[in-house]
Amino acid sequence: MTNQKQFHVDGMNCASCAQRVEKTVQKLPGINMASVNLATETLTVKIDNSKLSDNDLSLAVSQAGYSLVLPLVESTFKIDGMTCASCAQTIEKSVSKLAGVSKVAVNLATEKMVVEFDKSVVSSQEIKQAVKDVGYQALSEKDTAVSIDKENEKKQKEIKSMWRRFWISAVFAVPLLYIAMGHMIGLPLPEVLNPTMHSLTFSITQLVLTIPVIIVGRNFFIGGFKALFNGHPNMDSLVALGTSAAFLYSLYGTILVVQGQTDFAMNLYYESAAVILTLITLGKYFEAISKGKTSEAIKQLIGLAPKTARVFKDGQEVETPIDDVMVGDIISVKPGERIPVDGEIIKGFSSIDEAMITGESIPVEKKVGDNVVGASVNQTGTFQFKATKVGKDTTLSQIIKLVEEAQGSKAPIAQLADKVSGVFVPIVIILALLSGLAWFFLGQESWIFALTITISVLVIACPCALGLATPTAIMVGTGKGAENGVLIKSGAALETTHKVTSIVFDKTGTITAGKPKVTDILTLSEFSKDELLRIAASSEKGSEHPLGMAIVEEAEQKAIELLEIESFNAIPGHGIQTIIKNQVYYLGNKKLMNDKKIKVESFENDANQLASNGKTPMYIADDKQLLGIIAVADTIKSSSYAAIKELQKMNLEVIMITGDNARTADAIAKQVGIDRVLSDVLPEDKANMVKKLQEENKKVAMVGDGINDAPALAQADVGIAIGSGTDVAVESADIVLMRSDLMDVPTAIQLSHATIKNIKENLFWAFAYNILGIPVAMGILYLFGGPLLNPMVAGAAMSFSSVSVLLNALRLKRFKPKE
Numbered sequence: 001m002t003n004q005k006q007f008h009v010d011g012m013n014c015a016s017c018a019q020r021v022e023k024t025v026q027k028l029p030g031i032n033m034a035s036v037n038l039a040t041e042t043l044t045v046k047i048d049n050s051k052l053s054d055n056d057l058s059l060a061v062s063q064a065g066y067s068l069v070l071p072l073v074e075s076t077f078k079i080d081g082m083t084c085a086s087c088a089q090t091i092e093k094s095v096s097k098l099a100g101v102s103k104v105a106v107n108l109a110t111e112k113m114v115v116e117f118d119k120s121v122v123s124s125q126e127i128k129q130a131v132k133d134v135g136y137q138a139l140s141e142k143d144t145a146v147s148i149d150k151e152n153e154k155k156q157k158e159i160k161s162m163w164r165r166f167w168i169s170a171v172f173a174v175p176l177l178y179i180a181m182g183h184m185i186g187l188p189l190p191e192v193l194n195p196t197m198h199s200l201t202f203s204i205t206q207l208v209l210t211i212p213v214i215i216v217g218r219n220f221f222i223g224g225f226k227a228l229f230n231g232h233p234n235m236d237s238l239v240a241l242g243t244s245a246a247f248l249y250s251l252y253g254t255i256l257v258v259q260g261q262t263d264f265a266m267n268l269y270y271e272s273a274a275v276i277l278t279l280i281t282l283g284k285y286f287e288a289i290s291k292g293k294t295s296e297a298i299k300q301l302i303g304l305a306p307k308t309a310r311v312f313k314d315g316q317e318v319e320t321p322i323d324d325v326m327v328g329d330i331i332s333v334k335p336g337e338r339i340p341v342d343g344e345i346i347k348g349f350s351s352i353d354e355a356m357i358t359g360e361s362i363p364v365e366k367k368v369g370d371n372v373v374g375a376s377v378n379q380t381g382t383f384q385f386k387a388t389k390v391g392k393d394t395t396l397s398q399i400i401k402l403v404e405e406a407q408g409s410k411a412p413i414a415q416l417a418d419k420v421s422g423v424f425v426p427i428v429i430i431l432a433l434l435s436g437l438a439w440f441f442l443g444q445e446s447w448i449f450a451l452t453i454t455i456s457v458l459v460i461a462c463p464c465a466l467g468l469a470t471p472t473a474i475m476v477g478t479g480k481g482a483e484n485g486v487l488i489k490s491g492a493a494l495e496t497t498h499k500v501t502s503i504v505f506d507k508t509g510t511i512t513a514g515k516p517k518v519t520d521i522l523t524l525s526e527f528s529k530d531e532l533l534r535i536a537a538s539s540e541k542g543s544e545h546p547l548g549m550a551i552v553e554e555a556e557q558k559a560i561e562l563l564e565i566e567s568f569n570a571i572p573g574h575g576i577q578t579i580i581k582n583q584v585y586y587l588g589n590k591k592l593m594n595d596k597k598i599k600v601e602s603f604e605n606d607a608n609q610l611a612s613n614g615k616t617p618m619y620i621a622d623d624k625q626l627l628g629i630i631a632v633a634d635t636i637k638s639s640s641y642a643a644i645k646e647l648q649k650m651n652l653e654v655i656m657i658t659g660d661n662a663r664t665a666d667a668i669a670k671q672v673g674i675d676r677v678l679s680d681v682l683p684e685d686k687a688n689m690v691k692k693l694q695e696e697n698k699k700v701a702m703v704g705d706g707i708n709d710a711p712a713l714a715q716a717d718v719g720i721a722i723g724s725g726t727d728v729a730v731e732s733a734d735i736v737l738m739r740s741d742l743m744d745v746p747t748a749i750q751l752s753h754a755t756i757k758n759i760k761e762n763l764f765w766a767f768a769y770n771i772l773g774i775p776v777a778m779g780i781l782y783l784f785g786g787p788l789l790n791p792m793v794a795g796a797a798m799s800f801s802s803v804s805v806l807l808n809a810l811r812l813k814r815f816k817p818k819e
Contacts, residue, residue: 007043007057009036010067013223013236016425017066024064028052039471043068054103065226069105069114075124077113079106080137094134098122113138162285169213169278173271176209180271199265203254206270210247217243217277238428239280242458246273249451267448272455304375305396309340312384329387333378341374341390348383352376428774432457435778456777456789460797469762472809477755480815485723485738486748493734497718497752499699503647503745504678504690504712506704507658507665510722511672511742512634514705516547518554519615519635522606523628530560532628536620538563539578539587547616547632575618584623593619593626603629614667640672643742648673650749653698657681657689657712686712703745720745747817754815762805769801 012018018036021043025034030051035044047057061068079091095104095115103116115127124140131138179193179202195202214221224240246269253264311320312330325331325341333339339352349367354376366372372385374394391397436454440447474491481488488494508514521529537555540548541562555562567579574595575588586596590607593600598621600607607617607629615633619626644654657678658665665679678689686704690712693700702709702716713719713733721733722740737744782788 004033004044004046005054007045007054008069009041009043009061010069011223012036012038012041012066014038014425020064021061021066024060025057028057028060031057037471039475058105075115075117075127075140077115077124077127077131077138077140079113079131080139091131091134091136094130095127098126098130101127159285162281165216166278166281166285168216169274169281172209172212173274173278176206176213176274177271179209180206180268195265199257199262203257203265203268206268207251207254210250210270210274213274213277214243214247217281220277220280238425238458239276241429241432242455243273243276245451245458246270246276246455249447269448269451269455276455304338306338306340306375323391325387325390327387327390330384331387332382332384334382335378335380337378339372339374339376339378339385341387342394343372343374343385343387343389345370345372345383345385348381350381350383351379353379424770428457431774431778439779452788453777453779457774460773460777460789469766469805470759472806473755473758473762473812476809476812477751477758477815480812481748481751484744484747484751484817485741486744486751487723487736487738488748488751489734489736493718494752494755496699497701497735497749498756500652500701500718500749502653502655502693502698503701503703504655504657504693504716505644505674505742506686506702506709506712507656507660507668508634509705510703511640511656511668512636514634516550516616516632517635518550518630519633520610520631521628522603522631524602524626527627529628530558532620532630533558534560534563535580535585535627536587536618536630538565538580539568539576539585541565547618550632551618551630586621586623587618590619593621596621596623598626600626602626612663612667614664614671636668636671637742639741639743643745644672644674646743646746647749650746652749655693657686687715690715701745701749703742705740720748743817750817751815754812758809758812762808765808766801766805769797773797773801 009021012021015038018038022034022036025031025036025043025045030048032046032048033044034046036042037044043061045057047054058068091106091113092104095101095113098117099122101115101117101122104113106113113131117127128138128140178187179189182189192198193202193205220236221240221244224236224238228237228240250268250270250273253268256264305322307322308319309322309325309329310317310332311325312318312332313320317332322340330346331340331343333350335350345366345368347368349365351365352372354364354373366383371388373396374389375396389395432454435457436450439453440450470491474494477494478488478491488497505511518533521532523529523532533551533555537552537560540551563580565578565580566582567577569577571577571588571592574592575586578585578587586592586598590600598619600619603619603626607619610617610629610631613633615631617629617631620628620630647654653676654674655676655678656665656669656672656674658668659681660668660679662677662679665677669675669677681689686709690700690702694715694717699718700716701718701720702712703720703722704713705722709721713721718735719733720735720737723736723738735748737748777789779788
């Protein structure tokens with residue numbers, strides 16, 4: 001059986017790394033699909049575990065030079081005390097020796113261990129002891145309520161570490177640049193550093209200032225050369241090759257100066273190596289900050305969950321860690337507190353702010369029997385509720401999972417960048433060597449000139465911008481959707497949505513509320529509307545018929561006191577007969593009135609008009625005459641008309657599909673401005689109708705909420721489910737509208753257009769940068785009398801290209817749906 005799984009990959013730092021991992025995994029037996037996202041450092045696969053185990057997959061990725069972090073299978077432990085990869089290896093070996101442990105993976109970066117084990121054979125305590133025996137400490141995730149905060153703290157430490165690397169490098173690189181280049185533009189130098197008088201001091205000083213920068217930036221060399229020797233060079237390889245060439249050539253020159261060739265003091269490249277490393281470190285720092293901002297939506301969602309809950313145990317309120325809350329627990333919530341988990345109110349009432357879950361800004365009134373959502377904010381009342389969903393089953397956890405999966409997915413538009421970046425680095429290395437050799441043998445017979453060209457080409461041609469162009473925009477776009485109550489499940493769905501030409505709406509529960517309501521009350525002049533409603537609601541009290549329930553609900557909302565009925569008689573296919581205060585009343589359709597010889601002419605035109613508007617008229621009479629009509633209808637949602645108008649303004653064809661008869665369907669469609677109606681469609685035929693539309697060469701989005709909509713949602717190019725709908729419909733959809741507000745349909749399409757436009761801009765600038773930058777670095781302009789690109793300028797340009805793509809993606813954060 002094929003399962004879709006997601007893994008974290010350590011060690012990737014550019015698009016060519018991602019391409020390498022993807023190609024390696026795709027070749028494995030049992031892999032039906034493999035997609036790598038550089039921005040989130042995740043690998044998504046469709047894997048047949050009967051042909052390939054997770055350990056085999058991990059081994060293949062490891063042989064490609066990267067590290068696969070196995071997903072949480074059974075239990076996750078936080079590990080304290082690790083400092084390097086060998087620590088992680090030691091813990092893995094120790095735990096894997098335990099009987100009952102089938103898989104174990106330790107992630108040094110996240111300081112977490114994921115273990116799959118048989119609880120009947122080995123316990124969590126034994127696993128912790130095995131870790132302790134080799135000198136480390138393991139904590140169950142529920143032992144630490146601040147694990148999420150610690151992860152964020154760790155990311156902040158990484159950003160601070162990158163900043164520290166930059167300023168230490170800058171402290172040495174700035175004076176080095178002054179010493180090496182200052183005298184060329186007339187800046188004063190101390191006599192002792194005069195290159196003509198004291199060439200040895202001049203050279204040694206530069207070497208001394210360069211060494212700390214190389215030590216601080218050693219990760220570029222460690223990662224870069226490791227990847228190069230493994231046969232899949234990456235961005236760090238380009239930087240490592242370029243700066244190593246500059247440094248080693250300068251070191252060779254310094255040795256010649258020591259031996260007496262003082263002229264070589266003017267041909268050193270120390271400042272290029274140091275300044276390039278400093279500028280690229282600065283670029284990495286900005287990149288780390290920007291990447292952090294792209295995943296803010298996830299951080300905000302994770303941060304919403306309370307850490308504890310007040311649970312009733314043996315009649316006492318006990319402060320309990322959120323991980324220990326069980327389904328069925330009774331929980332108390334006070335005003336101003338966040339609701340810990342999903343549940344159903346059993347005592348009290350309140351208004352609840354669900355904005356961060358649904359995007360809906362207006363608080364929702366809740367009473368006994370209503371559902372509450374974990375992480376929403378209780379505003380006014382104190383209430384108790386029974387937990388119905390906990391842990392990973394809560395609405396918040398599902399939203400986080402959906403957003404994480406979407407941010408880790410790849411849009412089809414990313415394939416172009418992947419193909420290019422996969423062969424990009426080797427081609428750049430060849431171009432750098434060829435251009436350097438060409439200038440040396442054919443143009444300038446000078447090592448220095450040829451080396452300048454080679455270093456510039458190596459340094460400027462970073463594929464980072466290409467690798468980040470798509471995933472960063474998708475991360476921001478899907479995060480922005482989540483903020484607005486629109487959950488987009490994948491990058492592919494986000495891209496396909498902008499191509500949609502037709503939108504099919506299910507009627508009941510989507511365009512309409514799915515619940516009948518009283519819309520009109522017509523009476524004889526001597527009979528009040530409230531009195532007619534009192535008689536009708538008293539007669540229908542206890543009825544399970546939707547129309548009867550709607551009448552009773554209307555009376556309750558108007559606080560009308562109901563009367564006791566003395567007799568009740570159901571007349572199948574016609575209505576009911578009741579006796580109230582010795583008076584007989586009839587409630588039903590026109591057939592019932594005709595049977596009882598009640599004249600209806602006075603209301604006939606009104607009844608026909610109501611029916612033509614999609615409403616169901618119910619006649620109410622006593623034993624002598626007709627008293628009036630109460631009309632009941634499945635009312636149109638307040639947002640339906642505005643949403644459909646907005647979609648039509650976007651030149652999209654809007655279609656309504658329903659099982660209702662043509663007359664009722666046309667009446668509803670007319671009210672919301674829909675021209676094309678597919679009526680009398682059986683539930684099982686909805687998917688076929690969508691397929692027929694697709695055969696008309698249309699890109700179809702289907703919007704629905706019920707179980708019977710699930711096949712149509714799956715058949716459509718883009719399935720959009722109403723969040724209040726069934727789990728099956730939500731599962732079948734590509735996009736989920738958490739607020740159940742149809743105005744979020746145009747929002748989803750607008751967001752898709754904005755994101756794809758942003759991706760295209762990113763790809764354009766990433767490609768344009770390399771297409772223009774590499775020839776300039778190779779000396780094309782110099783051939784025609786123009787300037788030669790300095791390697792330091794190339795380093796700055798390379799860093800700027802990645803940062804500019806990230807900053808452009810962050811512009812999506814300003815996206816606002818139309819009101």
